[in-house]
Amino acid sequence: MSLRNDTKPWLSGGFGLVILASIPAVLFVGALIFFTVWVVTFSFTDLSLVGAKSVNWSWIGFDNYERLFTRRGFMESLWVTVSFTFFSAIVGQSLLGFLLASVMRALRGPLRGFIEVAIMLGWLLPDIVAAFLWSATTAENGLINSVVLGPLGFDSVNFLNEFAFPVVVVANVWKGTAWSYLLFSAALDSVPRDVIEAAQVDGATWWQRTRRVTLPMIKSHIGTNTLFITIWTFTYFPLVYAMTGGGPGRQTKVLSIFMYEQSFKIGKLGYGSAISVAMLLVVGLLAVFYVRLLKEPE
Amino acid sequence: MSDVLLSGVSKDYGAVNVIPSIDLHIKAGELVVFVGPSGCGKSTLLRMIAGLEHVTRGDISIGGTRVNDVAASSRGIAMVFQSYALYPHMTVYQNMAFGLELARTPKAEIEKQVRDAARILQIEPLLDRRPKALSGGQRQRVAIGRAIVRNPKVFLFDEPLSNLDASLRGQTRVEIAHLHHSLGATMIYVTHDQTEAMTLADRIVVLNKGNIEQVGTPLELYGKPVNTFVAGFIANQPMNMLDVVAENRGGKIVLKLDGGAEIEAETPMAERARTLGIRPEDVVLVDSGKGPLTGTVSVVEHLGENALIHMTLTGGQEFIVKVDGAPDLAIGAEVSVALVPGRAHVFDANGHALREGDTQVA
Numbered sequence: 001m002s003l004r005n006d007t008k009p010w011l012s013g014g015f016g017l018v019i020l021a022s023i024p025a026v027l028f029v030g031a032l033i034f035f036t037v038w039v040v041t042f043s044f045t046d047l048s049l050v051g052a053k054s055v056n057w058s059w060i061g062f063d064n065y066e067r068l069f070t071r072r073g074f075m076e077s078l079w080v081t082v083s084f085t086f087f088s089a090i091v092g093q094s095l096l097g098f099l100l101a102s103v104m105r106a107l108r109g110p111l112r113g114f115i116e117v118a119i120m121l122g123w124l125l126p127d128i129v130a131a132f133l134w135s136a137t138t139a140e141n142g143l144i145n146s147v148v149l150g151p152l153g154f155d156s157v158n159f160l161n162e163f164a165f166p167v168v169v170v171a172n173v174w175k176g177t178a179w180s181y182l183l184f185s186a187a188l189d190s191v192p193r194d195v196i197e198a199a200q201v202d203g204a205t206w207w208q209r210t211r212r213v214t215l216p217m218i219k220s221h222i223g224t225n226t227l228f229i230t231i232w233t234f235t236y237f238p239l240v241y242a243m244t245g246g247g248p249g250r251q252t253k254v255l256s257i258f259m260y261e262q263s264f265k266i267g268k269l270g271y272g273s274a275i276s277v278a279m280l281l282v283v284g285l286l287a288v289f290y291v292r293l294l295k296e297p298e
Numbered sequence: 299m300s301d302v303l304l305s306g307v308s309k310d311y312g313a314v315n316v317i318p319s320i321d322l323h324i325k326a327g328e329l330v331v332f333v334g335p336s337g338c339g340k341s342t343l344l345r346m347i348a349g350l351e352h353v354t355r356g357d358i359s360i361g362g363t364r365v366n367d368v369a370a371s372s373r374g375i376a377m378v379f380q381s382y383a384l385y386p387h388m389t390v391y392q393n394m395a396f397g398l399e400l401a402r403t404p405k406a407e408i409e410k411q412v413r414d415a416a417r418i419l420q421i422e423p424l425l426d427r428r429p430k431a432l433s434g435g436q437r438q439r440v441a442i443g444r445a446i447v448r449n450p451k452v453f454l455f456d457e458p459l460s461n462l463d464a465s466l467r468g469q470t471r472v473e474i475a476h477l478h479h480s481l482g483a484t485m486i487y488v489t490h491d492q493t494e495a496m497t498l499a500d501r502i503v504v505l506n507k508g509n510i511e512q513v514g515t516p517l518e519l520y521g522k523p524v525n526t527f528v529a530g531f532i533a534n535q536p537m538n539m540l541d542v543v544a545e546n547r548g549g550k551i552v553l554k555l556d557g558g559a560e561i562e563a564e565t566p567m568a569e570r571a572r573t574l575g576i577r578p579e580d581v582v583l584v585d586s587g588k589g590p591l592t593g594t595v596s597v598v599e600h601l602g603e604n605a606l607i608h609m610t611l612t613g614g615q616e617f618i619v620k621v622d623g624a625p626d627l628a629i630g631a632e633v634s635v636a637l638v639p640g641r642a643h644v645f646d647a648n649g650h651a652l653r654e655g656d657t658q659v660a
C-alpha cells in the first residue's frame with residue numbers, strides 16, 4: 001500500500017512538477033535580482049547612453065557616489081523629494097483621507113456616493129490627463145484666473161510658475177487621497193461601534209475619542225498606509241514631470257526627475273544608476289523604520 | 299440612586315416607528331428587567347435612556363431631571379455592553395480609569411476607586427493585562443468594573459451575559475444580583491432570556507414590537523399574565539394553549555374542547571373565553587378517565603429531577619405535562635390529566651386574559 005498516491009498526488013510525481021510550477025516565480029524573482037544587480041553594478045562605472053562610453057565603459061569605484069554629495073543636484077532634489085513626500089503624502093493624503101473617512105461614516109445617501117466617486121476619479125484618471133487638467137486649471141488663462149481671480153478684480157497669476165511646489169503638492173494630494181481614504185474607511189469599519197459608545201459614556205469628546213481610542217485601535221492601518229504612500233510618493237514621476245518638468249529652476253525637481261534627466265537626457269547611465277541606488281537605500285531605510293514602529297511593544 | 303421616568307417615549311428610525319409610546323416609572327434602587335423577543339426594541343429603549351440614541355418624541359427623566367438633551371456622560375449612567383466594549387489597547391486598569399481620567403479626577407482618587415472596584419469583582423490580579431489576554435468571564439467583570447468606577451446613579455446592562463457559556467452565565471447572574479444588593483443602585487437590565495428576567499428582577503417589563511405588554515414582579519407575571527404573549531414568554535416550558543368554546547349552562551360556564559372534553563369554569567368572565575392556557579407544571583397525571591383531559595403519551599423527555607410528557611389529547615391537540623421524578627410510562631399509554639385548581643388561565647379572542655378572581659376549575 002502506498003501512502004504517496006493517496007495523500008499527495010501532486011507532489012508524489014517527484015520534484016519535476018514542483019520545479020515546473022515554480023518556473024514563473026523563479027523568473028520573476030530572477031528578473032528583479034538581475035535588474036537590481038545591473039543597476040548596482042553600473043553605478044560603479046562611467047557607462048553612458050550614447051558615445052564611446054556606451055561600449056567602452058570602465059570601472060570608476062565610488063566616484064558616482066561621491067558626486068551625489070559634491071556636485072549640485074542630488075542633495076537639492078533629495079530635499080525637494082522629502083518635502084514633497086511629507087506634505088503631499090504623509091500630511092496631505094493621510095490626514096485628508098482619514099478626515100474624509102471619518103466624516104463620510106456619518107453621511108448616507110446620494111451625497112456620499114457623489115463625494116466617493118469624486119475621490120475615486122482623481123485616483124483612476126491617468127497621470128498625464130490629471131497633469132493636463134491641473135495645468136489648464138492653474139495656467140495664466142486657466143480656470144482659477146478666469147473664474148475666480150478675474151471677476152474679483154485681481155491680476156491673473158501663473159500658478160505653475162510662481163507657486164510650482166504648492167501646486168504639485170495639492171495636485172498629488174488630489175490624485176492620491178483615494179488610497180488613504182479607502183484604507184482608513186476599512187480601518188474605521190474594524191473599530192466596533194460599542195467601543196466608541198463606551199468612550200462616549202465615559203465622557204470623551206469627539207477629539208478625545210479619536211485620539212485616545214480610534215487612532216490607537218487603527219495604529220497598524222496608519223503604519224501600513226504611511227509605508228505604502230511614502231514608497232510610492234518618494235519615487236513618483238509622471239504627474240510632476242508632466243506638470244512642471246521639474247521646474248521652474250529646481251523647485252519641483254524630485255529625485256525621479258533628477259535621475260531621469262541624468263540618465264536619459266544627459267546620458268550618464270552610471271551616475272543615474274548611483275542615484276537609483278541611493279533612492280533605494282532611502283526608501284528601504286524608511287520602510288524598516290515604519291515596520292519597526294508598527295511592531296507592538298509586548 | 300435615582301428613579302427613571304419615561305413618558306410617551308417614542309422612537310423612529312427614518313420613517314419606521316420602532317417604539318410607538320412607552321410610559322414607565324422605574325423607582326430608585328429598583329432592578330428592572332426589560333425582556334422580550336429579539337428585535338422588540340429593548341436595546342433601543344435602553345440606548346435612549348443612556349443617551350446613545352436620540353428620543354424622537356416624549357421625555358426621559360433621571361432623578362427628576364429631564365435628560366433628553368443631556369449628553370450620555372452627564373446623565374449619571376453607566377452602561378455594560380453585550381460585547382463588553384473594552385478598549386483593546388488599554389490595560390484593565392486603564393480601561394477602568396479612563397472615565398475618571400477624562401473627568402480630571404486626581405490620580406490618587408482614581409487609583410483608590412479602581413482598586414476598590416477590582417476588589418469587589420476579584421479582578422485585582424488582572425489589572426495590568428490587556429483585554430485580549432482575558433477570558434470572556436473576566437472581560438465581563440472588567441466591563442462591570444468600569445461601570446462601577448463611574449459611580450453611576452443608574453446602571454444599564456444590555457444582554458451582558460449572552461456571550462458567556464451556560465455555567466458562567468448562572469454564576470455571573472448571581473453576582474449581579476449581589477452587586478445590586480450591595481450597591482443599592484438603580485439598575486435596568488435588558489435580556490431576551492426569561493430565566494435571567496425571573497431570577498434578577500424586582501420588576502419585569504415585557505416588551506413586544508416596541509410596546510409594553512405587562513409590568514410586574516416575576517411572580518405576578520408568572521401567576522397572572524395579562525395576555526397570551528406574556529403567558530407564553532414568561533415560562534420555562536411554553537404554556538399549553540387549547541382552543542375552547544365557552545357555553546353558559548344555567549349560570550355555569552363550561553369550556554368545550556375539540557374531542558368532547560369539557561372543563562367547568564367558575565368566573566362569569568370565562569364566557570368570552572376562546573383559549574384555555576395551562577402550564578405543564580399546573581396539572582397532575584391521573585389514571586385514564588379520572589381527569590377532564592385524556593390522551594395518549596407520544597414522547598417522554600427525562601430531565602432527571604423531572605420529566606416532560608408530551609401527549610396527544612383525544613381531540614388531537616398536543617399537550618405537555620411536567621411531572622417530578624422519572625415516570626414509568628410507555629409510549630402510547632392512555633392517561634388523563636387533572637388540573638390544579640386556580641391555576642388555569644383563560645383568554646378572549648384577542649388573547650387578553652379574562653380574570654376576575656381566578657378561574658375556578660371543576
Ligand SMILES: Nc1ncnc2c1ncn2[C@@H]1O[C@H](COP(=O)(O)OP(=O)(O)O)[C@@H](O)[C@H]1O
Nearest residue numbers: 311314316334335336337338339340341342343
Ligand atoms: N440604527 C437603526 N436603524 C434602523 N433600524 C434600527 C436601528 N437599530 C435598531 N433598529 C430596528 O429597531 C428594532 C428594535 O431593535 P433593538 O432595539 O436592537 O431590538 P432588541 O434589542 O430588542 O433585539 C429592530 O426592528 C431593528 O431592526
Ligand SMILES: [Mg+2]
Nearest residue numbers: 340341342457
Ligand atoms: Mg438588543
